[in-house]
Amino acid sequence: QWMMLDWKPRRPDMLTDPFGLGKIVQDGLVFSQNFSIRSYEVGADRTASIETLMNHLQETALNHVKGAGLLGDGFGATPEMCKKNLIWVVTKMHVVVDRYPAWGDVVQVNSWVAASGKNGMRRDWIVHDCKTGDILTRASSVWVMMNKETRRLSKIPDEVRVEIGPYFVDSPPVLDEDSRKLPKLNESTADYICTGLTPKRSDLDVNLHVNNVKYVGWIVESAPPPILESHELSSLTLEYRRECGRDSVLRSLTNVSGGGGGLVDSGYVECEHMLRLEDGPEILKARTEWRPKYANILGSLGQLSELSVAESA
Amino acid sequence: QWMMLDWKPRRPDMLTDPFGLGKIVQDGLVFSQNFSIRSYEVGADRTASIETLMNHLQETALNHVKGAGLLGDGFGATPEMCKKNLIWVVTKMHVVVDRYPAWGDVVQVNSWVAASGKNGMRRDWIVHDCKTGDILTRASSVWVMMNKETRRLSKIPDEVRVEIGPYFVDSPPVLDEDSRKLPKLNESTADYICTGLTPKRSDLDVNLHVNNVKYVGWIVESAPPPILESHELSSLTLEYRRECGRDSVLRSLTNVSGGGGGLVDSGYVECEHMLRLEDGPEILKARTEWRPKYANILGSLGQLSELSVAESA
Numbered sequence: 001q002w003m004m005l006d007w008k009p010r011r012p013d014m015l016t017d018p019f020g021l022g023k024i025v026q027d028g029l030v031f032s033q034n035f036s037i038r039s040y041e042v043g044a045d046r047t048a049s050i051e052t053l054m055n056h057l058q059e060t061a062l063n064h065v066k067g068a069g070l071l072g073d074g075f076g077a078t079p080e081m082c083k084k085n086l087i088w089v090v091t092k093m094h095v096v097v098d099r100y101p102a103w104g105d106v107v108q109v110n111s112w113v114a115a116s117g118k119n120g121m122r123r124d125w126i127v128h129d130c131k132t133g134d135i136l137t138r139a140s141s142v143w144v145m146m147n148k149e150t151r152r153l154s155k156i157p158d159e160v161r162v163e164i165g166p167y168f169v170d171s172p173p174v175l176d177e178d179s180r181k182l183p184k185l186n187e188s189t190a191d192y193i194c195t196g197l198t199p200k201r202s203d204l205d206v207n208l209h210v211n212n213v214k215y216v217g218w219i220v221e222s223a224p225p226p227i228l229e230s231h232e233l234s235s236l237t238l239e240y241r242r243e244c245g246r247d248s249v250l251r252s253l254t255n256v257s258g259g260g261g262g263l264v265d266s267g268y269v270e271c272e273h274m275l276r277l278e279d280g281p282e283i284l285k286a287r288t289e290w291r292p293k294y295a296n297i298l299g300s301l302g303q304l305s306e307l308s309v310a311e312s313a
Numbered sequence: 314q315w316m317m318l319d320w321k322p323r324r325p326d327m328l329t330d331p332f333g334l335g336k337i338v339q340d341g342l343v344f345s346q347n348f349s350i351r352s353y354e355v356g357a358d359r360t361a362s363i364e365t366l367m368n369h370l371q372e373t374a375l376n377h378v379k380g381a382g383l384l385g386d387g388f389g390a391t392p393e394m395c396k397k398n399l400i401w402v403v404t405k406m407h408v409v410v411d412r413y414p415a416w417g418d419v420v421q422v423n424s425w426v427a428a429s430g431k432n433g434m435r436r437d438w439i440v441h442d443c444k445t446g447d448i449l450t451r452a453s454s455v456w457v458m459m460n461k462e463t464r465r466l467s468k469i470p471d472e473v474r475v476e477i478g479p480y481f482v483d484s485p486p487v488l489d490e491d492s493r494k495l496p497k498l499n500e501s502t503a504d505y506i507c508t509g510l511t512p513k514r515s516d517l518d519v520n521l522h523v524n525n526v527k528y529v530g531w532i533v534e535s536a537p538p539p540i541l542e543s544h545e546l547s548s549l550t551l552e553y554r555r556e557c558g559r560d561s562v563l564r565s566l567t568n569v570s571g572g573g574g575g576l577v578d579s580g581y582v583e584c585e586h587m588l589r590l591e592d593g594p595e596i597l598k599a600r601t602e603w604r605p606k607y608a609n610i611l612g613s614l615g616q617l618s619e620l621s622v623a624e625s626a
Contacts, residue, residue, distance in 0.1 A: 021349055036334055038368070038372045039368075039371055039372050039375050039388070039518075039519075040368040040371060040372060040524070040526065042519070043514065043515050043517060043518075044517040044518065044519060044521055046519055049515055051515070055351070055352075055353040058352055058353060059351045059352050059353060062352050066417075075352070103519070104379075200530075200534055201356065201534065201541065202356050202362050202364070202530070204356060204357040205352075205353075205356075205357065206352075206355070206357060206359055206416070208357055211353070213353065217513075217515070221513060221514065228514065
């Protein structure tokens with residue numbers, strides 16, 4: 001995992017990126033972009049949400065394509081893909097979060113691509129805290145091409161391979177593949193069911209379907225409240241099976257499968273999820289892992305320091 | 314309106330703001346920050362949503378307080394406000410959008426504050442397109458202080474006035490006040506009613522209430538679909554009456570009051586809105602103005618250029 005070895009804080013470099021749109025580094029194979037965590041990207045506990053992190057991954061990927069001069073008219077599609085009416089769709093995503101950045105932190109997202117089988121592309125990301133150099137997040141994903149009109153998957157055409165092939169890196173994934181099979185949940189086996197989920201108008205992206213990041217919101221919102229209160233998401237494995245559009249009505253099924261015992265104890269918890277249309281077809285399967293909230297400790301420290309300020313007034 | 318006169322593109326200046334957190338300009342009285350419009354901040358039509366624009370206004374305001382060295386532990390609260398357990402809450406917001414920026418555009422948000430009556434602060438914003446210099450958005454707002462514990466409004470204490478007073482600008486609001494009274498809608502007079510709205514966990518901000526920007530999403534999502542299809546929001550006037558928290562259940566009432574006739578014709582439309590708790594108290598009143606969608610034209614141009622690419626293949 002050579003990508004991780006030569007990282008160092010690079011403040012002077014940022015001067016060459018005045019608009020904050022990122023740039024290509026490391027012999028042209030890695031794309032690097034900084035994000036300051038903004039006030040509207042954090043929740044009540046002042047740390048970024050998983051959706052914010054995944055938005056930053058998406059933005060870096062798109063700016064990588066743009067920075068390589070390969071952005072056609074589409075949402076990350078190359079000029080040859082646009083000619084052939086092809087768009088990128090994600091089939092797998094695996095994200096591990098070691099620490100959630102806080103409001104005002106600056107993170108550096110590094111990303112690169114590799115071949116995945118014969119007709120897929122892998123995209124990996126490592127996110128560092130710019131100040132400490134700590135790794136905050138690692139993520140790996142697989143993408144395939146879909147015809148925009150027929151909505152059917154496509155092989156990678158030779159003309160597109162010529163465009164993107166030179167950027168493929170020959171390195172193992174930044175995360176080992178989660179080889180455990182994701183089970184297919186149904187109403188009789190699920191612990192929790194959340195029905196009647198509908199996309200908001202703003203959930204659709206330029207490809208005219210619900211953006212892959214939005215599904216994560218649905219999964220997390222429908223996790224059991226006791227877990228959400230006391231735990232934070234540490235890992236997320238997603239398998240996307242089918243896109244959904246503006247008029248879709250979805251249902252979220254959850255199984256609490258790990259953690260050995262009560263939900264609200266201080267242990268680790270694992271959940272399995274399925275999102276499907278109300279009328280049948282599955283949209284995605286997922287596994288989430290949760291760890292006790294570090295924020296609980298930070299929270300009480302915050303109160304302590306407020307107290308001492310008040311006392312010194 | 315002198316703030317608008319001396320604007321010019323300032324690319325070299327950005328080199329002094331490597332993290333994109335903005336900086337104080339114009340004799341220390343105006344705060345300026347650039348935002349590139351990101352892929353996850355635009356909808357299917359590739360332009361930023363009104364919520365995105367308002368998020369950028371909020372972020373600029375907070376960085377103004379930080380840039381002035383006045384950020385205490387709170388969400389824009391000064392050190393003296395923190396000592397006294399005071400937070401800022403917005404009572405009025407008026408936003409006029411001339412044009413919505415598109416994915417990849419860079420906008421410059423300039424913001425400043427002024428006195429508003431005896432115990433309020435006005436904050437104004439002008440948003441420019443960095444490339445063309447065009448004004449995209451103007452906004453004016455009024456803020457007052459609330460005690461974090463009792464949730465009651467407070468006068469501005471002298472100690473806080475000493476902190477913030479030197480930053481007050483002596484200039485008229487960037488938008489004339491919308492002097493028309495906002496009516497109080499009820500179930501028998503409303504044209505559209507949307508019930509059972511509940512905050513998502515991620516809608517709460519650091520002040521532990523629903524962030525003011527989220528209300529705008531509720532209003533816009535519950536506007537009549539024919540208007541949303543064919544029109545875009547050109548102006549928004551909000552009067553906030555009461556905060557709401559995580560367990561609130563809301564109802565949105567809408568009246569289509571202007572536009573003289575059918576909704577789907579090409580004319581201008583005006584709506585009045587009220588958000589209230591299901592069990593009674595009102596949260597906010599609003600007026601929105603809508604103009605026919607410019608995006609319709611851009612959309613067909615986009616298709617034309619895709620066609621010509623395909624033909625040249």
